[in-house]
Amino acid sequence: MIPRGPTPGYALAHRIRWRILSLLLGFGCVAYLQQKSLTVAAERMMPDLGLTQMQIGWLEWAFVLGYAAFQLPGGVIGQRLGARRMFTVISLVAFFATILTPLAPLVLAGAALLIALLLLQLLLGLAQGPIFPVSSGVMEAWFRPEQWALVQGLQSMALQVAAALTPPLVTSLMAAFSWQYALFWPELPVLAFIAVWVWYGRNVPAEHPRVTAEELAELGENSVATIQTAMSWRRLGRLLGNRSILLLTLSYICMNYVFYLIANWCFLYLVQERHFNILEGGWLAATPPLAAAAGAGVGGKLATELCARFGFRWGFRLTPLVALPAAGALLLATVHLGNPYGAVVALALCYGVIELTEGSYWAATMFVARADTMSATGVLNTGGNIGGLIGIPIVAYLSGHGAWTAAFVIGTLFALVGAACWLGIDATRPFAADAPAPAFGR
Numbered sequence: 001m002i003p004r005g006p007t008p009g010y011a012l013a014h015r016i017r018w019r020i021l022s023l024l025l026g027f028g029c030v031a032y033l034q035q036k037s038l039t040v041a042a043e044r045m046m047p048d049l050g051l052t053q054m055q056i057g058w059l060e061w062a063f064v065l066g067y068a069a070f071q072l073p074g075g076v077i078g079q080r081l082g083a084r085r086m087f088t089v090i091s092l093v094a095f096f097a098t099i100l101t102p103l104a105p106l107v108l109a110g111a112a113l114l115i116a117l118l119l120l121q122l123l124l125g126l127a128q129g130p131i132f133p134v135s136s137g138v139m140e141a142w143f144r145p146e147q148w149a150l151v152q153g154l155q156s157m158a159l160q161v162a163a164a165l166t167p168p169l170v171t172s173l174m175a176a177f178s179w180q181y182a183l184f185w186p187e188l189p190v191l192a193f194i195a196v197w198v199w200y201g202r203n204v205p206a207e208h209p210r211v212t213a214e215e216l217a218e219l220g221e222n223s224v225a226t227i228q229t230a231m232s233w234r235r236l237g238r239l240l241g242n243r244s245i246l247l248l249t250l251s252y253i254c255m256n257y258v259f260y261l262i263a264n265w266c267f268l269y270l271v272q273e274r275h276f277n278i279l280e281g282g283w284l285a286a287t288p289p290l291a292a293a294a295g296a297g298v299g300g301k302l303a304t305e306l307c308a309r310f311g312f313r314w315g316f317r318l319t320p321l322v323a324l325p326a327a328g329a330l331l332l333a334t335v336h337l338g339n340p341y342g343a344v345v346a347l348a349l350c351y352g353v354i355e356l357t358e359g360s361y362w363a364a365t366m367f368v369a370r371a372d373t374m375s376a377t378g379v380l381n382t383g384g385n386i387g388g389l390i391g392i393p394i395v396a397y398l399s400g401h402g403a404w405t406a407a408f409v410i411g412t413l414f415a416l417v418g419a420a421c422w423l424g425i426d427a428t429r430p431f432a433a434d435a436p437a438p439a440f441g442r
Helices: 009-013 017-051 055-070 071-082 083-105 110-128 129-140 146-178 179-187 188-198 213-223 231-241 243-273 277-282 285-308 312-336 340-355 356-402 406-426
Strands: none
Touching: 017 055, 017 083, 017 110, 017 146, 017 179, 017 188, 017 213, 017 243, 017 285, 055 071, 055 110, 055 356, 071 129, 071 356, 083 110, 083 179, 083 188, 110 277, 129 146, 129 356, 129 406, 146 179, 146 188, 146 340, 146 356, 179 231, 188 356, 231 243, 231 356, 243 285, 243 312, 243 340, 243 356, 243 406, 285 312, 285 340, 312 340, 312 406, 356 406
């Protein structure tokens, strides 16, 4: 059993690592604002630009395609370049892809506009793909192993707070101005945030000029550069063939069908199926992400405590084994409740329960991968976004034909399969590369 280090509350006030974490949370929040704004603005974009709901679904699908495609390559590149440079590059690309989206209709129309929007969403997905794998590598270097589930849960909590604030922010700006302004104005502070990262961020604690000897001693071996910067095809193949990594990825595919169902389609479900008006739907659409934020934070802490009590194998397993079937049941409750406000509550509870599992997924992957965390979590999140690639066209088609119930029933089936996968996942058996790895491509 790994001994416990200083408490997070004390470290929050006295340690650089928590400031680095706050910057990672900031990158995640910016990413979620950029991702989710389009799904809210879609209600006004469709009549203004002559887009159908299926075409909006393809825009979301293009984002997830780029996002999924660059998870693993982004993790590998992040290991080679380091988080400081990687975050700078991908954040600038995401910034320009986002601000060009509301500007595109000023010069394009019809099919040309649709193609441009698809390409911009694809570019945004490619830019954002490495964010969470690279963040996981930073967490591995800056935090002790027993805190990995906690900080992953905190990151997921911050993302859901951003997702909760996005619908009321975007709908308020749309009501006051237009959907173009609603997408453009929130992006302007992002450049200042990127500049702060360039100035303050570092790859590992030993590189940071303000990290004290005391903090380095607390972190132990994590204070030195343990990230595996070289990646051979053989090493990558062994990582991809690891049983726990494969099952984690398969389970994450299943879980993320449910995640994307709620994250991307909640607003339209409330407006179209439950008949709330746009402003009311915008505020009510913030309820599930707030519940998810609470669930993610609790889930990270819960995984930490369960690992301390039952060991890492069952400590990581227990929460998903209970939470995923419960989330499936709540999906069924959502579509069968007659009271629309009761449906909002059930949807919020479902999102909160499903997000209890995030800390377990990401921390278990880190435990298995260790120095290859960026690449391994890239594999994990590739799977997660394959869940989105599968789910988005299904939900877009079914919702466009008024068959919301079928979309939710499919989510229940995915949740049950995702839970079953956890019975074969063992975080106590790490991926091991016995021989030194040559440079990538040899």
